[in-house]
Amino acid sequence: MLSASILVQDGFVFVDLRIRLLKLLGRKLVLVVQPQGFSETPSANRALELADLILIPFPRALLPPSSHLARFGDKVLVVPPVLTVDSVVRTPPDDRKVLYVMVSRPSPGVSEALAAVKDEFEDHSGRVLEIAGSPGTMESRDRHMSLLARAHVILAQGTTAALEALWLGIPLVFLPSAEASEQQGLGMALKRLELARVIPPNEADTSRIAKEIYAALEQTLRAPTRLPGMEESGAKAIARILCNLLASHLSRG
Numbered sequence: 001m002l003s004a005s006i007l008v009q010d011g012f013v014f015v016d017l018r019i020r021l022l023k024l025l026g027r028k029l030v031l032v033v034q035p036q037g038f039s040e041t042p043s044a045n046r047a048l049e050l051a052d053l054i055l056i057p058f059p060r061a062l063l064p065p066s067s068h069l070a071r072f073g074d075k076v077l078v079v080p081p082v083l084t085v086d087s088v089v090r091t092p093p094d095d096r097k098v099l100y101v102m103v104s105r106p107s108p109g110v111s112e113a114l115a116a117v118k119d120e121f122e123d124h125s126g127r128v129l130e131i132a133g134s135p136g137t138m139e140s141r142d143r144h145m146s147l148l149a150r151a152h153v154i155l156a157q158g159t160t161a162a163l164e165a166l167w168l169g170i171p172l173v174f175l176p177s178a179e180a181s182e183q184q185g186l187g188m189a190l191k192r193l194e195l196a197r198v199i200p201p202n203e204a205d206t207s208r209i210a211k212e213i214y215a216a217l218e219q220t221l222r223a224p225t226r227l228p229g230m231e232e233s234g235a236k237a238i239a240r241i242l243c244n245l246l247a248s249h250l251s252r253g
Helices: 017-024 042-050 068-075 110-125 141-150 159-168 181-192 206-217 234-251
Strands: 006-010 028-032 053-057 076-079 096-102 128-132 153-156 172-174
Touching: 006 017, 006 234, 017 028, 017 042, 028 042, 028 234, 042 068, 053 068, 053 234, 068 076, 076 234, 096 110, 096 141, 096 206, 110 128, 110 206, 153 159, 153 206, 159 172, 159 181, 172 181, 172 206
Parallel strands: 006 028, 028 053, 053 076, 096 128, 096 153, 153 172
Antiparallel strands: none
16 A cells, blocks of 8 residues: 555545655545535545545536635636446336335434325326335346336435436436535535435425425336536546546656
């Protein structure tokens, strides 16, 4: 590790012995963080101060109006989100509607709402509503990709799940957790831009959840939403930035 020219720290922001040693050796520190929801402890703030670059893989249009990171100025770079859904070929079935549930921390009433929506939709439309995924569980990667290909509507809680739905043009019902400030911030942005049906945590009862899901099922599928800052792969953008930083560091060797 001590031979590394660049240390990339993704997600958890803190200062430890590795960072202290690398900075003493004149090496580069790159932090990859979300715009909200990370720790603001003294150790985290010190890591942000020591960083040579701070990368935010997030659509620029959905960024909060102000951020704890703004004070770090030019070393903060917004890059496209890192998504791995380019290989998904959309094939939603015609003989039924598919609702894909991606809610890891369900609020009370989610399961009841899903049952109510299924009964009402099938009674009124005469069509089958397939509910894929279960509240509180996560699917395997292969099954997740398969369900993204088939889903007519996504009920999501996490940031990545919401961005995947936008990228693929799948109507989205977003249910941010009361314990996740970054999800609530994303929910406000999605609502402001009318990109999703957003249910605030304090309104997430059985009736409201069922109402929003039912309304989304009535939507037609839209074209994929390419927000500003989502035109290319985040992985490619980050790789290009790291290559440029490494070249600059070595040239000063």
